[in-house]
């Protein structure tokens with residue numbers, strides 16, 4: 231049984247994540263009207279929003295501690311929120327501001343918050359090996375922290391994912407791989423590019439449990455993740471967990487989605503994980519006022535983060551030259567010691 | 579036919595020109611097919627295959643799993659069987675996951691087999707920044723692919739060139755990497771500068787690799803560049819003309835082979851060389867071009883400047899991206915520099 235308090239917490243993060251994506255969409259499109267120009271407006275570049283995928287993120291991350299590592303892919307905001315990434319500094323990063331998580335250098339696909347061990351990458355499946363590496367570090371240091379790699383269902387055909395499964399399995403690493411199955415990889419439906427219906431079936435070939443949560447039900451995900459993360463913490467090895475989620479928006483903002491049928495889009499909109507968890511809360515006696523005030527709290531959190539971000543200064547152009555390395559180019563020294571070395575004699 | 583009827587005035591965007599040549603080759607040769615992510619229904623994220631699915635169907639316009647090693651490597655294998663695959667890497671930045679197939683198989687099989695095996699594969703990829711897509715989606719990596727022996731490397735800057743170079747790429751029996759700059763394609767959501775949209779003949783034609791195009795003649799300074807920066811250099815040349823500086827702009831069109839002859843001839847005339855590109859500055863295209871001119875005729879070089887991405891990853895935020903990707907003003911400054919120094 232998942233406690234009502236835990237469900238409330240998850241609900242709060244789901245509301246935050248949903249409202250966040252909806253607000254970013256508005257901000258992003260501002261300045262891109264009437265003609266959509268990807269480089270215009272307060273948030274330029276690509277933007278991949280995760281509305282409809284919140285259940286996977288909260289169901290897994292609400293088991294985690296700050297010292298546990300999470301890697302996310304190009305669609306990272308909901309996972310970051312569930313992991314407790316600093317929302318203000320994350321938002322400032324998305325707006326390209328100096329006080330952003332990466333001082334405006336990374337942008338929305340490249341968010342790093344070492345305070346809660348969160349990172350993401352825009353290259354498909356490339357978060358999997360580093361998650362295995364974080365797990366390896368925990369194992370070597372005899373710590374009970376775990377690592378989680380999030381990836382899309384389109385990423386399960388990638389070498390970096392498959393190699394990581396084997397690496398994690400053979401070294402019995404405390405890592406969980408979480409597939410967010412939203413049925414689509416940009417315009418490619420999963421049945422066109424992947425031969426297994428359930429990505430979790432891949433686990434069998436790597437001698438680890440494969441579990442699929444067939445609906446984007448945060449409580450069901452929480453229960454399945456309890457098992458997987460518990461297994462990792464108890465040093466019983468990796469798990470492959472898959473969650474059915476839904477893509478309520480385009481792949482990226484500006485995606486015409488001409489490849490997608492209206493039926494598919496409507497079906498995705500109809501299955502709302504937020505409605506589901508709300509009714510769960512009602513079953514626990516949470517009333518309308520209570521739900522409304524939680525909604526207000528989430529919205530306030532998001533609005534405050536966005537307002538704060540937009541007040542932050544732009545980086546200076548010259549800041550571009552910093553942060554390539556943390557040490558000086560010469561390394562930890564500028565001086566080379568002198569030794570007396572014997573002559574190397576080729577004849578000997 | 580009268581003279582005026584021969585003037586070609588049908589203008590195409592770069593993407594339409596590319597697609598036209600691919601369609602033409604596919605009609606002529608059943609063995610030509612296209613593989614990539616989102617190339618079927620989507621028509622290529624950057625319009626590289628727009629409309630081809632309708633005409634050729636899924637067997638020949640193939641969406642593939644997100645498995646670059648597998649499908650690029652499969653393209654190598656099919657090409658070695660004599661087919662003529664075109665395989666698309668959505669962004670050149672994703673090369674890393676399939677690097678072995680590109681660097682150790684595609685590029686080297688011909689040589690290692692003593693010429694007994696050949697790989698008639700065209701590897702297309704989108705390159706470039708200027709729209710704040712940050713460090714993993716904005717590179718050109720020209721130097722990375724020009725560096726390894728065994729790959730011909732094409733970088734069109736206009737619709738006319740895009741078509742003629744693509745015809746040559748598909749018919750060539752060797753591997754050709756064809757890097758198209760996103761900003762030049764004429765995509766609705768990423769406005770192109772003036773310039774890449776040009777008149778394009780309806781007929782098929784081939785442009786030889788290794789023939790640079792002098793886009794603007796000038797007596798004072800040779801600006802050598804490629805891709806997006808051809809247009810930035812031309813814009814710079816226009817402003818500099820008002821200052822009385824006469825700039826020659828050379829569009830390399832291909833890096834491998836490199837038309838050293840045209841560059842050296844131009845530098846012999848002007849004495850001043852400014853090399854501009856959108857790749858990292860060190861160990862790359864700009865250094866290579868300066869070195870190859872120096873090798874051939876050191877005495878011709880009175881003054882040299884390089885304009886490239888300073889050695890940092892491409893930052894996200896607008897002020898920083900603008901700082902590191904060379905613009906027309908940066909080119910102008912370097913041209914003034916070589917003019918005043920010599």
Ligand SMILES: Cc1ncc(C[n+]2csc(CCOP(=O)(O)OP(=O)(O)O)c2C)c(N)n1
Pocket residue numbers: 304305352353354381382383384385386412414415416481615644646668672675
């Ligand atoms: C190695 C690599 N190949 C291709 C891409 C381009 N790309 C970005 S997102 C995406 C689709 C990913 O689908 P999925 O993993 O299901 O995640 P979703 O977008 O559905 O969340 C692709 C092909 C990439 N970023 N990296």
Ligand SMILES: [Mg+2]
Pocket residue numbers: 382383384410411412413414415416
């Ligand atoms: Mg997906």
